[in-house]
Amino acid sequence: MKLKMTLLAASLIVSMTGAAKAEDPSKLNDLEIAHVAYVADVIDIRYAHLALAISSNPDIHEFAKTMIRDHEAVNEQALALLGKLNAQPQDNFLSQSLQKGAEELITEMSQLRGDAFDKRYAENELAYHKAVNNLVENAFIPNIENAEVKSLFEAGLEIFKAHEGHAEMMVKKVN
Amino acid sequence: MHRRRFLQTSVAALAATGSSSALHAATKAPTHHDITIYRFKFVPDTLDVRVGDTITWQNKDIAPHTATANDDSWTTDELGKRQSQTLTVTAGMSGDYYCVYHPHMKAKLTIAS
Ligand SMILES: [Cu+2]
Numbered sequence: 463m464k465l466k467m468t469l470l471a472a473s474l475i476v477s478m479t480g481a482a483k484a485e486d487p488s489k490l491n492d493l494e495i496a497h498v499a500y501v502a503d504v505i506d507i508r509y510a511h512l513a514l515a516i517s518s519n520p521d522i523h524e525f526a527k528t529m530i531r532d533h534e535a536v537n538e539q540a541l542a543l544l545g546k547l548n549a550q551p552q553d554n555f556l557s558q559s560l561q562k563g564a565e566e567l568i569t570e571m572s573q574l575r576g577d578a579f580d581k582r583y584a585e586n587e588l589a590y591h592k593a594v595n596n597l598v599e600n601a602f603i604p605n606i607e608n609a610e611v612k613s614l615f616e617a618g619l620e621i622f623k624a625h626e627g628h629a630e631m632m633v634k635k636v637n
Numbered sequence: 638m639h640r641r642r643f644l645q646t647s648v649a650a651l652a653a654t655g656s657s658s659a660l661h662a663a664t665k666a667p668t669h670h671d672i673t674i675y676r677f678k679f680v681p682d683t684l685d686v687r688v689g690d691t692i693t694w695q696n697k698d699i700a701p702h703t704a705t706a707n708d709d710s711w712t713t714d715e716l717g718k719r720q721s722q723t724l725t726v727t728a729g730m731s732g733d734y735y736c737v738y739h740p741h742m743k744a745k746l747t748i749a750s
Pocket residue numbers: 701702703736737738739742
Protein backbone atom coordinates (compact mmCIF):
# COMPACT_ATOMS: atom_id res chain seq x y z
CA MET A 463 0.00 0.00 0.00
CA LYS A 464 2.67 2.41 1.10
CA LEU A 465 4.87 1.41 -1.80
CA LYS A 466 2.00 1.88 -4.21
CA MET A 467 1.35 5.39 -2.88
CA THR A 468 5.01 6.24 -3.16
CA LEU A 469 5.09 5.13 -6.75
CA LEU A 470 1.91 7.05 -7.42
CA ALA A 471 3.36 10.19 -5.89
CA ALA A 472 6.55 9.77 -7.85
CA SER A 473 4.78 9.17 -11.12
CA LEU A 474 2.55 12.17 -10.47
CA ILE A 475 5.56 14.40 -9.98
CA VAL A 476 7.34 12.91 -12.95
CA SER A 477 4.33 13.24 -15.22
CA MET A 478 3.65 16.74 -13.90
CA THR A 479 7.15 17.81 -14.74
CA GLY A 480 7.46 15.81 -17.92
CA ALA A 481 10.71 14.24 -16.76
CA ALA A 482 11.81 11.15 -18.63
CA LYS A 483 13.88 9.71 -15.81
CA ALA A 484 12.07 7.48 -13.38
CA GLU A 485 14.37 7.75 -10.41
CA ASP A 486 13.01 6.85 -7.03
CA PRO A 487 12.18 9.74 -4.64
CA SER A 488 12.12 7.34 -1.69
CA LYS A 489 15.85 6.74 -2.19
CA LEU A 490 16.83 10.36 -1.59
CA ASN A 491 18.86 11.16 1.53
CA ASP A 492 17.78 13.74 4.13
CA LEU A 493 19.76 16.57 2.54
CA GLU A 494 18.35 15.82 -0.90
CA ILE A 495 14.86 15.67 0.56
CA ALA A 496 15.45 19.03 2.25
CA HIS A 497 16.53 20.43 -1.12
CA VAL A 498 13.39 19.16 -2.86
CA ALA A 499 11.20 20.65 -0.14
CA TYR A 500 12.95 23.99 -0.34
CA VAL A 501 12.59 24.06 -4.13
CA ALA A 502 8.93 23.03 -3.86
CA ASP A 503 8.31 25.91 -1.44
CA VAL A 504 10.07 28.43 -3.66
CA ILE A 505 8.09 27.26 -6.70
CA ASP A 506 4.78 27.83 -4.95
CA ILE A 507 5.96 31.27 -3.84
CA ARG A 508 6.78 32.07 -7.48
CA TYR A 509 3.32 30.94 -8.64
CA ALA A 510 1.83 33.18 -5.95
CA HIS A 511 3.80 36.22 -7.08
CA LEU A 512 2.64 35.58 -10.63
CA ALA A 513 -0.96 35.45 -9.36
CA LEU A 514 -0.53 38.75 -7.51
CA ALA A 515 0.82 40.32 -10.69
CA ILE A 516 -1.83 38.99 -13.10
CA SER A 517 -5.05 38.28 -11.21
CA SER A 518 -7.53 40.93 -10.17
CA ASN A 519 -9.64 38.52 -8.13
CA PRO A 520 -9.44 39.45 -4.41
CA ASP A 521 -9.89 35.81 -3.31
CA ILE A 522 -6.98 34.75 -5.48
CA HIS A 523 -4.92 37.56 -3.99
CA GLU A 524 -5.71 36.49 -0.41
CA PHE A 525 -4.91 32.89 -1.26
CA ALA A 526 -1.64 33.81 -2.98
CA LYS A 527 -0.58 35.96 -0.02
CA THR A 528 -1.24 33.03 2.31
CA MET A 529 0.89 30.79 0.10
CA ILE A 530 3.76 33.29 0.26
CA ARG A 531 3.41 33.84 4.02
CA ASP A 532 3.24 30.13 4.90
CA HIS A 533 5.85 28.79 2.50
CA GLU A 534 8.26 31.51 3.59
CA ALA A 535 7.62 30.59 7.24
CA VAL A 536 8.38 26.93 6.49
CA ASN A 537 11.53 27.77 4.55
CA GLU A 538 12.70 30.01 7.36
CA GLN A 539 12.36 27.08 9.78
CA ALA A 540 14.08 24.74 7.32
CA LEU A 541 17.04 27.08 6.89
CA ALA A 542 17.31 27.55 10.65
CA LEU A 543 17.33 23.79 11.17
CA LEU A 544 19.90 23.19 8.42
CA GLY A 545 22.04 25.93 9.98
CA LYS A 546 21.77 24.30 13.36
CA LEU A 547 22.71 20.92 11.87
CA ASN A 548 25.48 22.64 9.95
CA ALA A 549 24.23 20.96 6.77
CA GLN A 550 23.78 22.06 3.16
CA PRO A 551 20.83 20.84 1.10
CA GLN A 552 21.87 18.74 -1.91
CA ASP A 553 20.58 19.28 -5.42
CA ASN A 554 19.17 16.15 -7.09
CA PHE A 555 17.09 14.82 -10.01
CA LEU A 556 13.76 15.55 -8.36
CA SER A 557 14.57 19.18 -7.49
CA GLN A 558 15.69 19.66 -11.08
CA SER A 559 12.60 18.12 -12.61
CA LEU A 560 10.33 20.13 -10.31
CA GLN A 561 12.13 23.28 -11.33
CA LYS A 562 11.88 22.47 -15.02
CA GLY A 563 8.16 21.80 -14.71
CA ALA A 564 7.68 25.08 -12.87
CA GLU A 565 9.51 27.09 -15.53
CA GLU A 566 7.23 25.65 -18.20
CA LEU A 567 4.11 26.30 -16.18
CA ILE A 568 5.10 29.87 -15.34
CA THR A 569 5.68 30.54 -19.04
CA GLU A 570 2.26 29.06 -19.84
CA MET A 571 0.38 30.85 -17.05
CA SER A 572 1.96 34.23 -17.74
CA GLN A 573 0.19 34.25 -21.14
CA LEU A 574 -3.23 33.92 -19.46
CA ARG A 575 -5.48 36.74 -18.27
CA GLY A 576 -8.70 37.16 -16.30
CA ASP A 577 -10.79 34.12 -15.44
CA ALA A 578 -8.59 31.86 -17.55
CA PHE A 579 -5.61 32.68 -15.37
CA ASP A 580 -7.55 32.37 -12.10
CA LYS A 581 -8.84 28.93 -13.08
CA ARG A 582 -5.46 27.68 -14.20
CA TYR A 583 -3.77 29.02 -11.09
CA ALA A 584 -6.33 27.54 -8.67
CA GLU A 585 -6.36 24.18 -10.45
CA ASN A 586 -2.60 24.02 -10.47
CA GLU A 587 -2.42 24.93 -6.78
CA LEU A 588 -4.72 22.02 -6.01
CA ALA A 589 -2.81 19.57 -8.21
CA TYR A 590 0.56 20.83 -7.03
CA HIS A 591 -0.21 20.59 -3.31
CA LYS A 592 -1.77 17.15 -3.84
CA ALA A 593 1.32 15.85 -5.61
CA VAL A 594 3.76 17.39 -3.16
CA ASN A 595 1.75 16.14 -0.17
CA ASN A 596 1.75 12.62 -1.58
CA LEU A 597 5.47 12.81 -2.02
CA VAL A 598 6.12 14.23 1.45
CA GLU A 599 3.77 11.83 3.20
CA ASN A 600 4.64 8.62 1.41
CA ALA A 601 8.14 8.98 -0.02
CA PHE A 602 9.86 11.44 2.31
CA ILE A 603 8.58 11.21 5.89
CA PRO A 604 8.94 7.40 6.17
CA ASN A 605 12.55 7.68 4.96
CA ILE A 606 13.88 10.74 6.77
CA GLU A 607 16.51 9.68 9.30
CA ASN A 608 17.04 12.85 11.36
CA ALA A 609 14.27 13.24 13.95
CA GLU A 610 14.22 17.05 13.84
CA VAL A 611 14.05 17.08 10.05
CA LYS A 612 11.24 14.55 10.19
CA SER A 613 9.23 16.60 12.65
CA LEU A 614 9.65 19.72 10.50
CA PHE A 615 8.31 17.78 7.53
CA GLU A 616 5.36 16.61 9.59
CA ALA A 617 4.58 20.22 10.50
CA GLY A 618 5.06 21.23 6.86
CA LEU A 619 2.71 18.51 5.67
CA GLU A 620 0.05 19.80 8.05
CA ILE A 621 0.35 23.25 6.45
CA PHE A 622 0.31 21.98 2.88
CA LYS A 623 -2.72 19.83 3.56
CA ALA A 624 -4.49 22.94 4.80
CA HIS A 625 -3.41 24.62 1.55
CA GLU A 626 -4.76 21.69 -0.45
CA GLY A 627 -8.15 22.15 1.23
CA HIS A 628 -7.97 25.89 0.66
CA ALA A 629 -7.06 25.35 -3.01
CA GLU A 630 -10.07 23.07 -3.37
CA MET A 631 -12.27 25.93 -2.15
CA MET A 632 -10.58 28.30 -4.61
CA VAL A 633 -11.18 25.93 -7.54
CA LYS A 634 -14.88 25.84 -6.68
CA LYS A 635 -14.99 29.62 -6.40
CA VAL A 636 -13.45 30.36 -9.78
CA ASN A 637 -15.38 27.71 -11.69
CA MET B 638 2.65 46.59 19.39
CA HIS B 639 0.56 43.89 20.99
CA ARG B 640 0.58 45.79 24.26
CA ARG B 641 -0.80 48.88 22.58
CA ARG B 642 -3.59 46.88 20.94
CA PHE B 643 -4.36 45.38 24.34
CA LEU B 644 -4.65 48.81 25.96
CA GLN B 645 -6.83 50.13 23.17
CA THR B 646 -9.08 47.16 23.52
CA SER B 647 -9.27 47.63 27.26
CA VAL B 648 -10.20 51.29 26.89
CA ALA B 649 -12.78 50.35 24.26
CA ALA B 650 -14.16 47.77 26.64
CA LEU B 651 -14.60 50.36 29.38
CA ALA B 652 -16.14 52.85 26.99
CA ALA B 653 -18.53 50.28 25.59
CA THR B 654 -19.58 49.04 29.00
CA GLY B 655 -20.44 52.20 30.85
CA SER B 656 -23.66 50.73 32.16
CA SER B 657 -24.12 49.45 35.70
CA SER B 658 -24.51 45.83 34.65
CA ALA B 659 -21.26 46.00 32.73
CA LEU B 660 -19.54 47.65 35.68
CA HIS B 661 -20.89 44.84 37.76
CA ALA B 662 -19.45 42.31 35.33
CA ALA B 663 -16.16 44.17 35.24
CA THR B 664 -15.82 44.32 38.99
CA LYS B 665 -16.75 40.68 39.39
CA ALA B 666 -13.24 39.28 39.00
CA PRO B 667 -12.77 38.80 35.25
CA THR B 668 -11.52 35.39 34.17
CA HIS B 669 -8.60 34.69 31.91
CA HIS B 670 -8.96 32.21 29.04
CA ASP B 671 -6.32 30.61 26.85
CA ILE B 672 -6.93 29.53 23.28
CA THR B 673 -4.21 27.61 21.52
CA ILE B 674 -3.89 27.64 17.76
CA TYR B 675 -2.41 24.28 16.86
CA ARG B 676 -2.50 22.18 13.70
CA PHE B 677 -4.81 24.70 12.04
CA LYS B 678 -7.40 24.58 14.79
CA PHE B 679 -8.52 26.91 17.56
CA VAL B 680 -8.47 24.89 20.79
CA PRO B 681 -11.01 25.13 22.30
CA ASP B 682 -13.07 26.16 19.29
CA THR B 683 -16.02 27.34 21.37
CA LEU B 684 -15.64 29.35 24.54
CA ASP B 685 -18.09 30.90 27.00
CA VAL B 686 -16.82 34.26 28.20
CA ARG B 687 -18.06 37.38 29.98
CA VAL B 688 -17.53 41.01 29.11
CA GLY B 689 -14.31 42.09 30.82
CA ASP B 690 -12.66 38.66 30.66
CA THR B 691 -9.36 38.36 28.88
CA ILE B 692 -8.51 35.86 26.16
CA THR B 693 -5.01 34.98 25.04
CA TRP B 694 -4.57 33.34 21.63
CA GLN B 695 -1.27 31.56 21.26
CA ASN B 696 -0.03 30.23 17.91
CA LYS B 697 1.86 26.94 18.15
CA ASP B 698 2.03 26.42 14.38
CA ILE B 699 4.80 27.49 12.04
CA ALA B 700 2.25 29.15 9.76
CA PRO B 701 1.07 32.60 10.88
CA HIS B 702 -2.60 32.87 11.86
CA THR B 703 -5.11 35.45 13.07
CA ALA B 704 -8.26 35.34 15.16
CA THR B 705 -10.70 37.67 13.42
CA ALA B 706 -14.45 38.27 13.79
CA ASN B 707 -16.49 37.08 10.81
CA ASP B 708 -17.93 40.61 10.63
CA ASP B 709 -14.42 42.10 10.98
CA SER B 710 -15.39 43.99 14.16
CA TRP B 711 -12.31 42.75 16.04
CA THR B 712 -9.08 40.96 15.26
CA THR B 713 -5.73 39.98 16.63
CA ASP B 714 -2.62 41.00 14.76
CA GLU B 715 -0.82 38.43 12.66
CA LEU B 716 0.39 35.80 15.12
CA GLY B 717 3.62 34.16 14.00
CA LYS B 718 5.10 31.01 15.45
CA ARG B 719 4.94 31.05 19.27
CA GLN B 720 3.42 34.56 19.29
CA SER B 721 0.42 35.33 21.40
CA GLN B 722 -1.96 38.21 21.91
CA THR B 723 -4.46 39.04 24.59
CA LEU B 724 -7.76 40.84 24.00
CA THR B 725 -10.30 41.98 26.55
CA VAL B 726 -13.80 40.77 25.82
CA THR B 727 -16.31 43.44 24.83
CA ALA B 728 -20.04 43.02 24.28
CA GLY B 729 -19.61 43.05 20.50
CA MET B 730 -17.29 40.06 20.44
CA SER B 731 -19.99 37.41 20.71
CA GLY B 732 -20.18 35.22 17.65
CA ASP B 733 -18.14 33.44 15.06
CA TYR B 734 -14.54 34.18 14.25
CA TYR B 735 -11.96 32.70 11.88
CA CYS B 736 -8.41 32.96 10.61
CA VAL B 737 -8.14 35.50 7.80
CA TYR B 738 -5.27 33.55 6.23
CA HIS B 739 -6.93 30.12 6.44
CA PRO B 740 -10.67 30.74 6.18
CA HIS B 741 -11.56 27.12 7.00
CA MET B 742 -10.29 27.69 10.57
CA LYS B 743 -13.46 28.58 12.45
CA ALA B 744 -14.34 29.14 16.10
CA LYS B 745 -16.90 30.88 18.29
CA LEU B 746 -17.17 33.05 21.39
CA THR B 747 -20.35 33.01 23.41
CA ILE B 748 -20.93 35.83 25.85
CA ALA B 749 -22.95 34.94 28.93
CA SER B 750 -25.33 37.71 29.96
CU1 LIG C 1 -4.57 30.45 9.94
